[in-house]
Amino acid sequence: MFPGASSICALVLVLMCSSAATALNMTNICLLLKNNARIASADSCSNYYTCSNGAATSQSCSSGTYFDKNSQACVSTAPSYCSSNSTTTNPCAGHATGSFAAVSGSCTNYYYCGTNGAEEGTCPNNLVFNPTTQSCDYSSNYPCQSSNTSSSDANAVINLCLYIQKGIYFGNAFSCAGWQKCYNESSFTTGSCSNDLVFDTANAICNYPANVDCSQVTNDPNLDVNAASDGGTCTTSGELKNATACNQYYICNNAKWQLITCSTGKYYDTVSKTCVNRNVAYNDCDRCLGTNLQFVNAFGTNCTGYLYCVEGVEKSSGTCPTGDYFNEDMGGCVSENPNYVFCTSESSSSATTTSGSTDDTTASGETTASAATTEATTEAAK
Known part of the structure; x- marks a missing residue:
C-alpha cells in the first residue's frame, strides 16, 4: 500500500460517516x-x-x-415494545467516540462510533475495513473472509410496526398502490388499491393517480414488508427467492433470510435464480428501478403495457392501443411485438419456467385488493 494511504482512508471514513445516514432512514x-x-x-x-x-x-x-x-x-412508563426497538445491539460498546468498529461477518462494512451512536458505512472501490489501522485497506494488506454472501450488499430489514402507530393505514415503499396497517407490534396486513387507484399517504385513502405524487416509493430495502412478514427465518441453507425490488433477492444463510443486492444494472431473474442484465430478467417487479428511461415495458402484459417512470420510480401505467405493443428500446407503441422475455404472461411462460422459480413473497395476512380498498377508504372517512 502506498505511503500515507491508511491515514487518507481514515480521513475518507470520517468524511463518509459525517454525511452518511444511519442504516435506518427515518425520512x-x-x-x-x-x-x-x-x-x-x-x-x-x-x-x-x-x-x-x-x-x-x-x-x-x-x-x-x-x-x-x-x-x-x-408517557411516564416506557412502552413494552421499546426494548426491542433497536435493530442491533450497540456495536460501539467499548470503543472511543470518533473511532471505528468492524461489522460482524462483513469485510467491507464498518461502524463509525460518533456522538450520536453507531453509523454504518461501506469501504469504497473494493477495499476492506482493517480494524488494526482503523481504515479502508487493500485486501492484500488485510486478508478477510466474509461469513456472508455479498455482505456489503446485505440490508437489515426492520419491523415497521415497532415504529409506526398501530391501527392506521400507511404507504408501501415499493408500490404507489400498496398500503399497510399494523394491528400491533408483531402483526400487520398489507394490500393494494384496486381499479387503477393509488394510495394517497396524505389522506390515507385510495385516490386517483393525478392527485398523488407517489413520493413514498423509495425502494428502500430496509422497508421491505415482505421480508418482515417472513420473520427472518428459513430452513434450507442456500435457498434463493425473489425480493420486492427487481435488483434484490434473498438467500437462506444460517437459518435466516439474508437480503442481497445485484450489481448495478442487474435484476434478479426468478427462472435462472441469478442476477442478469435488466432487459432479460423475468421478474414481476417495478421495472422503473435502475433506469433513466421515462417509459418501460410492464411485466406480464404480452408487451402491451408500459410504466411511466420518474427518477427510477413507477408513477403510473398505461396500455398501448389495440393491436400495438410497447417497445422500451424505441420508447413508444409499435405494430410489432418486441417479445421481451419479461413481457410474457404467467400462463404462456409456464412451459419454460422451472418449478418453483417464481417465489411467493406475498405478506402473510394479506387482504384481497377490493376488500382492502373498501376497508381503507371506509376507515379513513371516519
Whole structure:
C-alpha cells in the first residue's frame, strides 16, 4: 500500500460517516405517513421523530418520560415494545467516540462510533475495513473472509410496526398502490388499491393517480414488508427467492433470510435464480428501478403495457392501443411485438419456467385488493 494511504482512508471514513445516514432512514418511513405523524426512534425510548412534509425531525421527551407511538405522546412508563426497538445491539460498546468498529461477518462494512451512536458505512472501490489501522485497506494488506454472501450488499430489514402507530393505514415503499396497517407490534396486513387507484399517504385513502405524487416509493430495502412478514427465518441453507425490488433477492444463510443486492444494472431473474442484465430478467417487479428511461415495458402484459417512470420510480401505467405493443428500446407503441422475455404472461411462460422459480413473497395476512380498498377508504372517512 502506498505511503500515507491508511491515514487518507481514515480521513475518507470520517468524511463518509459525517454525511452518511444511519442504516435506518427515518425520512423514508415518514414518506409513508400523514403529515405531522410521529414515529418511534431506533436508538432511545425517550426519542421520537415528527414527520413534517415527508421529512423526519428528531425530538426528545422531557426527562423521565418515554415516547409511546400508539398514543403519539410522551408517557411516564416506557412502552413494552421499546426494548426491542433497536435493530442491533450497540456495536460501539467499548470503543472511543470518533473511532471505528468492524461489522460482524462483513469485510467491507464498518461502524463509525460518533456522538450520536453507531453509523454504518461501506469501504469504497473494493477495499476492506482493517480494524488494526482503523481504515479502508487493500485486501492484500488485510486478508478477510466474509461469513456472508455479498455482505456489503446485505440490508437489515426492520419491523415497521415497532415504529409506526398501530391501527392506521400507511404507504408501501415499493408500490404507489400498496398500503399497510399494523394491528400491533408483531402483526400487520398489507394490500393494494384496486381499479387503477393509488394510495394517497396524505389522506390515507385510495385516490386517483393525478392527485398523488407517489413520493413514498423509495425502494428502500430496509422497508421491505415482505421480508418482515417472513420473520427472518428459513430452513434450507442456500435457498434463493425473489425480493420486492427487481435488483434484490434473498438467500437462506444460517437459518435466516439474508437480503442481497445485484450489481448495478442487474435484476434478479426468478427462472435462472441469478442476477442478469435488466432487459432479460423475468421478474414481476417495478421495472422503473435502475433506469433513466421515462417509459418501460410492464411485466406480464404480452408487451402491451408500459410504466411511466420518474427518477427510477413507477408513477403510473398505461396500455398501448389495440393491436400495438410497447417497445422500451424505441420508447413508444409499435405494430410489432418486441417479445421481451419479461413481457410474457404467467400462463404462456409456464412451459419454460422451472418449478418453483417464481417465489411467493406475498405478506402473510394479506387482504384481497377490493376488500382492502373498501376497508381503507371506509376507515379513513371516519
